[in-house]
Amino acid sequence: MKPAIPLAVGLPLLLLLGQNSPLTAQSPITSYSASYQSASGSVQLYTALSVSLGAFGGCYGTLFTYSFSNGTSNQYKLNSFNANGNTYFVAPASASVVKLRRVNNTQAAGQRNIVYMESTSSTATACPLTAALNFKPPYVDGMEDLLAAGMLNQGTDNVFTNASNGDGNNNNIERVDVIFSSGLNTAIPSQAGFAIFDRGNNFQHDPFKIAAITSLNAAGDPAGFGPVKTCIGGNGSSNGNWGHPSTANGNKQLACYVMRKDASDAYLRVSSNVNQEIGGVFYTFSDLGITAGQPLYGYALLGPDGIAAPTSSQLLNLNDASVYPTQTTEAMGGGLDLVAVNTVFATGGYVTLSLPANPAPPAPRPAPSSPVTGWQLFPTMPVQGQSLQLQGLQDGGYTLAFYSASGVCRKVPVRISGGKATVPPPVVPGIYWVQVSGNDRIIPGKTNILIQ
Secondary structure (H helix, E strand, C coil), X not given: CCCCCCHHHHHHHHHHHXXXXXXXCCEEEEEEEEEEXXXXXXXXXXXXXXXXXHHHHHHCCCEEEEEECCCEEEEEEEEEEEXXXXXXXXXXXXXXXXXXXXXXXXXXXXXXXXXXXXXXXXXXXXXXXXXXEEECCCCCCCHHHHHCCCECCEECCCCCCCCCCCCCCCCCEEEEEEEEEEEEECCCHHHEEEEEEEEECCCCCCCXXXXXXXXXXXXXXXXXXXXXXXXXXXXXXXXXXCECCCHHHCCCCEXXXXXXXXXXXCCCEEEEXXXXXXXXXXXXXXXXXXXXXXXXXXXXXXCCCCCCCCCHHHHHCCCCCCCCCCCCCHHHHHCCCEECCCCCEECCCCCCEECCCCCCCCCCCCCCCCCCCCCEEECCCCCCCCXXXXXXXXXXXXXXXXXXXXCCEEEEEEEEECCEEEECCCCCCEEEEEEEXXXXXXXCCCEEEEEC
8 A cells, every 4th residue: 555655755766766777668558448347256244353553453353344245246347458559458368377476574474465455435444433344346365366357446455565564564475477378479569468557646656577477387487587677656746657547548546445364364354445546557578578479478576676687597586685675665665556457468450379388280271262351340349239240251151259358269150241241249248359260261360349
């Protein structure tokens, strides 16, 4: 949780990072589109004390009732965002796996989980008189599962903070690995990449470092990294490399409670309250040093207070205190409130594909009787139930494959007559990658559609 940062405090940190860290090309996120979807969890209601420090220290001893929405419009899902003049969607690729790399310190050891979730209240207040805490998202108390959920109204608080947190929310996390085990690549690396979102106030978003994961070992853990890039944080009057969309461009204030679960706890316990919006920054594959067709396996995030440009071998050594200091405070840059959106994004025309572990050589295909230069499917943002129009193909039979963001494929047979055809859309709202095939071969072209 980020308190207000006086200019005199924030500016030296910005200058320090600017002097010691390589500046990098990245794009502030200028707007985004999101909507609530329904999801359920296994825990709906329990009672527990708050933690004994900070915002809820004054009501320690009060038994709070915690309730979690299940099966209602409760998870705030990101649909798309804009950066660098482009609109990016979740790319149809294998789901990411988040792994937290921990190094015990004097304040935290073992599996401490610190998460935040949106409240059903319009404002989150410390020690509410009703002693009732009602949350929109379903209950999740494991940070690795929560961070891979793809939602904007939940995440973790001060992920790289090891010491001096007023609410006692110090952790032992030194690196966050977001892994795509089957790999990713694209022919146009400037059109695909990774978005990092931070819950916080305008001009107060936190710094961090990021590097592409370029190889995995037999256990599926990182074995190599690309060059390290630094995201400059805000200083109270500038957002550094971050974007902070206006409310007119999709942003909204989220009333949230931060909760903690230690090894001795049965459930999450509330520790602080926060009412903040969301900022974002986007790194393309090119920004991270990845070239056309080069496989990569995700990205790693780490705190900004280690050496500026660690090598791949240094990044692999979690016990290297010059890379991973274990007494990082919020003032030193450990306050990234990482939002639970950690996946891969691409523009509608340049989709990132998964790489098979052992790709087989493609079977030879007969050349088409006449070349096809492309096709169109519109509208690209239909409302639920609105028919689609397919154009740009020769008359004949084809198959449209609709791939959801989770990788589920639905195939629809289509017959082109007079150069066009009407196509029934997917029933479930969401983002879909569309591919057309005919005569057992893929027809050049692809697009994304958003069913509203």
